């Protein structure tokens with residue numbers, strides 16, 4: 663419960679900063695309920711005695727606005743940067759913040775979701791544990807798309823609007839193929 667409240671507060675602060683970075687009202691993401699639509703997922707990656715046969719989590723981008731991730735000291739999380747996989751080394755007491763596809767879309771590509779994966783097998787001889795909190799909306803029937811403030815003649819909308827439930831259904835039924843969900847909604 664305490665973790666839930668602390669993560670909510672951190673999520674709210676991050677959203678304010680991200681809104682300021684975009685030049686939109688700092689309460690905008692909160693107003694759209696993105697601090698309330700939280701899902702907590704615990705991952706437990708078993709140690710595999712044949713490491714070359716295991717992965718962890720295949721390459722993907724997260725669908726929501728952002729993800730706050732706590733990883734243990736095992737490591738294995740990697741992000742794609744300029745077509746190369748870069749290790750996100752565990753730092754004691756640090757959290758990993760991941761920008762999701764929905765933020766990429768609403769920011770009209772102001773922020774870009776990050777491709778990431780977990781590669782445990784090759785490196786480690788013990789299980790790995792992580793806790794992710796995904797931030798998304800609680801209003802599935804609402805329409806989402808680029809913020810109108812970020813669309814102009816000079817910077818046209820790069821994505822269409824869509825109903826959130828359709829969007830998330832697409833995410834849950836597609837393979838983890840590394841492709842951002844934002845690609846489906848490009849104009």
Ligand SMILES: O=C(O)CCC(=O)C(=O)O
Pocket residue numbers: 703705719724731733739778779780791792794
């Ligand atoms: O276990 C991790 O470090 C990452 C998990 C993840 O990427 C996810 O749940 O979307």
Ligand SMILES: [Fe+2]
Pocket residue numbers: 722723724778
């Ligand atoms: Fe993820």
